[in-house]
Amino acid sequence: MNRRAFMNLAALAVSHGKLAGELVASAAGGDSGPLMTVQTTHATDLVIAAIADTSTTHRLRTWMEDGGSPVLRVNAAGILAKRPGQESALQVARVLGNDAEVRGLYSTAVLARVGGLEWDVAGALAADLGTAGPQAHFLAARLAAETMNARDAGARWCAAAMLRDLTPLLSWES
Numbered sequence: 001m002n003r004r005a006f007m008n009l010a011a012l013a014v015s016h017g018k019l020a021g022e023l024v025a026s027a028a029g030g031d032s033g034p035l036m037t038v039q040t041t042h043a044t045d046l047v048i049a050a051i052a053d054t055s056t057t058h059r060l061r062t063w064m065e066d067g068g069s070p071v072l073r074v075n076a077a078g079i080l081a082k083r084p085g086q087e088s089a090l091q092v093a094r095v096l097g098n099d100a101e102v103r104g105l106y107s108t109a110v111l112a113r114v115g116g117l118e119w120d121v122a123g124a125l126a127a128d129l130g131t132a133g134p135q136a137h138f139l140a141a142r143l144a145a146e147t148m149n150a151r152d153a154g155a156r157w158c159a160a161a162m163l164r165d166l167t168p169l170l171s172w173e174s
Helices: 003-028 033-037 042-051 054-066 070-080 086-098 100-115 119-127 133-146 153-169
Strands: none
Touching (some): 070 100, 086 100, 133 153
């Protein structure tokens, strides 16, 4: 067992465990309402992914693909992206490639987290990275590091896609 990963998850469980437990209980009971309200944080998703059972994971897969709102779909994708194994990672990548609303929300969250940006600023950049201007190099460096995030397949996918879109703004001169 990776002691560092265990300690990080334990710390997240202490700070986000109550909310994560409530969200898992709702999902397990088939109630998507709480996951439709607001986009969950990266840390909350990590805790939910660690405690979700097989039937809850199956329900999240259904919501990720067919959920009635973009917030429900992105929350389900965010949680599944943090599950171990390639199966969930491939499903999340497929949804991110095909669902522009989920991709926009997920990319906004990644930019806000790795770039230390306000949500509105991150959302505007996610919609049009061509407006990054002088931030392009900073964001590219942060996104390049995020492509190696072993705990979030969705963040890896979004970071790689945004890096691709930032490439025209980058020059060899800094």
